[in-house]
Amino acid sequence: DQQVKQNSPSLSVQEGRISILNCDYTNSMFDYFLWYKKYPAEGPTFLISISSIKDKNEDGRFTVFLNKSAKHLSLHIVPSQPGDSAVYFCAASNAGGTSYGKLTFGQGTILTVHP
Amino acid sequence: DTAVSQTPKYLVTQMGNDKSIKCEQNLGHDTMYWYKQDSKKFLKIMFSYNNKELIINETVPNRFSPKSPDKAHLNLHINSLELGDSAVYFCASRQGTYNSPLHFGNGTRLTVT
Numbered sequence: 001d002q003q004v005k006q007n008s009p010s011l012s013v014q015e016g017r018i019s020i021l022n023c024d025y026t027n028s029m030f031d032y033f034l035w036y037k038k039y040p041a042e043g044p045t046f047l048i049s050i051s052s053i054k055d056k057n058e059d060g061r062f063t064v065f066l067n068k069s070a071k072h073l074s075l076h077i078v079p080s081q082p083g084d085s086a087v088y089f090c091a092a093s094n095a096g097g098t099s100y101g102k103l104t105f106g107q108g109t110i111l112t113v114h115p
Numbered sequence: 116d117t118a119v120s121q122t123p124k125y126l127v128t129q130m131g132n133d134k135s136i137k138c139e140q141n142l143g144h145d146t147m148y149w150y151k152q153d154s155k156k157f158l159k160i161m162f163s164y165n166n167k168e169l170i171i172n173e174t175v176p177n178r179f180s181p182k183s184p185d186k187a188h189l190n191l192h193i194n195s196l197e198l199g200d201s202a203v204y205f206c207a208s209r210q211g212t213y214n215s216p217l218h219f220g221n222g223t224r225l226t227v228t
Binding site: 032041042043045046049093094095100101102103104105107108 | 156158159165170171207209211215216218
């Protein structure tokens, strides 16, 4: 049962334009959400996070939006740069019970930014 | 300075062998994890230790045994390796057990032939 889904395997964007990566989740208990970026042969690198008490968090060119009613989050990158080309993973967790904040990951979206 | 380091980076071995992967973090975190990225690129949690205590043990074959000698180290030993164990294994750490990001190592690519 895939509780976190990234339905777009890939996204291609022109340099300078906006990249929008989407993520859907099914577990209503999730209360903390993150985006990671991954280059080949490297580990995932943390980008930005948001807790369920917020609907938006911004850090430089990266903004994460959370729509709890739709169980949907998105990552906006503006402006996109060729160096942003990587695999992007969304992840979610909940602090309660015996989950111990376990992060559940989506399957990733490959972003390619063309010069 | 590398924050989360794993060794080896590549591991090629034959079925039936026993192998270990080591992980060390110098971030002062108290929680460490092993994740497995399979051929479909899903990152799935295997184990987690908090202050050397096992807190998460997902449905993983008994052939996989984690060991945490101290808060900064989490090793993974795999007995009787099978073809299906081929994957990339990532170690990660965080401070506390929730509402903080995981910091990942660069992975160990295990190939079982």
